[in-house]
Amino acid sequence: EDQVTQSPEALRLQEGESSSLNCSYTVSGLRGLFWYRQDPGKGPEFLFTLYSAGEEKEKERLKATLTKKESFLHITAPKPEDSATYLCAVQGVADYKLSFGAGTTVTVRA
Amino acid sequence: EAQVTQNPRYLITVTGKKLTVTCSQNMNHEYMSWYRQDPGLGLRQIYYSMNVEVTDKGDVPEGYKVSRKEKRNFPLILESPSPNQTSLYFCASSASSGITGELFFGEGSRLTVL
Numbered sequence: 001e002d003q004v005t006q007s008p009e010a011l012r013l014q015e016g017e018s019s020s021l022n023c024s025y026t027v028s029g030l031r032g033l034f035w036y037r038q039d040p041g042k043g044p045e046f047l048f049t050l051y052s053a054g055e056e057k058e059k060e061r062l063k064a065t066l067t068k069k070e071s072f073l074h075i076t077a078p079k080p081e082d083s084a085t086y087l088c089a090v091q092g093v094a095d096y097k098l099s100f101g102a103g104t105t106v107t108v109r110a
Numbered sequence: 111e112a113q114v115t116q117n118p119r120y121l122i123t124v125t126g127k128k129l130t131v132t133c134s135q136n137m138n139h140e141y142m143s144w145y146r147q148d149p150g151l152g153l154r155q156i157y158y159s160m161n162v163e164v165t166d167k168g169d170v171p172e173g174y175k176v177s178r179k180e181k182r183n184f185p186l187i188l189e190s191p192s193p194n195q196t197s198l199y200f201c202a203s204s205a206s207s208g209i210t211g212e213l214f215f216g217e218g219s220r221l222t223v224l
Contacts, residue, residue, distance in 0.1 A: 034211040043114075043200050043215030044153070051209075087153065091211045096160060097168055098143070098211050102152035 002027045002092050006101035013078050013108045021073040021104045023088030033071050035064050036087040038103070044087055078108045112137050114216035116201050122222045123191055131186045131219050133201030141204040142184040143168070143213070144176065146197040153200070158210075159184055191223040 003026040013019055025033065032051055036044035048057040050066040057064045061082060063074040073086055089100040114135045123129055135142065143158035145168075155168030159178040173195055175187040184203075188195060198220050202213040 032209045032211050034213075036213075041218075043202070043217055044213070046212050046214070049209060049212055089153075089211055091209070096141070096158060096166070096210050098155055098158075098213075099169070100145075100153040100155075102150060 002090055002097070002099040004088055004090055004099050004101035006086075006088050006104050008104060009102070010105045011107070013075070013106065015079055015108055015110050016077050018074070018076045018078070020075070021086055021106070023071040023073070023101055024069060025071070025088070025090045026069075027090050027092040027099075029093035031091040031093045033066055034089045034091070034098075035062075035071070035073055036089065038085045038087055047086075075106065078106070080108045080110050082106065083108045112214065114201055114203055114214055116199070116216040116219045118219060119217065120220050122224065124224050125192055126190050129188050129191060129221075131188075131199060131201075131221070133184045133186065133216060134182050135184075135201075135203040135214070136182065137203060137205065137214065138181065139203035139205050139214070140181070141206065141210040142178065143202050143204075143210075144174070144184070144186045145200045145202065146170065146195075147200060147218075148197050156186070156199075160210075188221075191221075193223050195221065196223045197221060 035047040038044040048064045085103040144156040157176040201216045
């Protein structure tokens with residue numbers, strides 16, 4: 001069974017203070033690893049797909065990287081509007097199920 | 111505007127009273143899926159559908175039914191709701207039939223079963 005573990009559960013940052021979120025995963029053959037952002041009371045919003053170890057994707061202040069066992073979401077010089085819960089999910093090659101981690105809630109103070 | 115629409119957004123019901131949560135997408139997506147979100151457990155997949163008349167179980171299908179008679183609609187049916195089905199439910203769709211993890215989510219339906 002695919003498993004996804006995210007750490008830390010919560011992260012409080014000062015505006016401009018860069019940090020990283022971790023997503024550790026276990027899957028028999030990775031079809032894709034996905035990052036989402038979720039604001040309170042909203043559905044998750046897709047950010048990135050990573051397919052293979054060594055791959056990197058960037059969007060504004062966010063950068064996602066992938067190894068064979070984990071992915072990192074780096075937040076560079078965060079702003080208060082980056083406050084959200086960030087979710088990681090994996091899909092294996094065996095089927096089309098998607099397994100999510102519990103998320104990391106990021107709070108950026110001005 | 112591209113969207114996934116769920117109804118109702120909020121519902122309080124009683125144990126055993128059948129209910130249906132509707133989901134409709136206007137993007138002509140082939141893949142659709144239902145999730146429940148509970149504190150500390152994250153999003154868990156209930157059912158998914160690769161196309162019309164094709165559905166499959168996710169990780170937590172017990173107590174739920176789905177059908178996919180039209181491409182745009184994917185209703186979630188709770189035949190006999192129980193309190194442990196109190197949760198926040200999300201419907202999602204994807205344009206890709208291969209990499210189906212790039213999902214477009216609805217706004218969610220908060221269900222309380224008394």
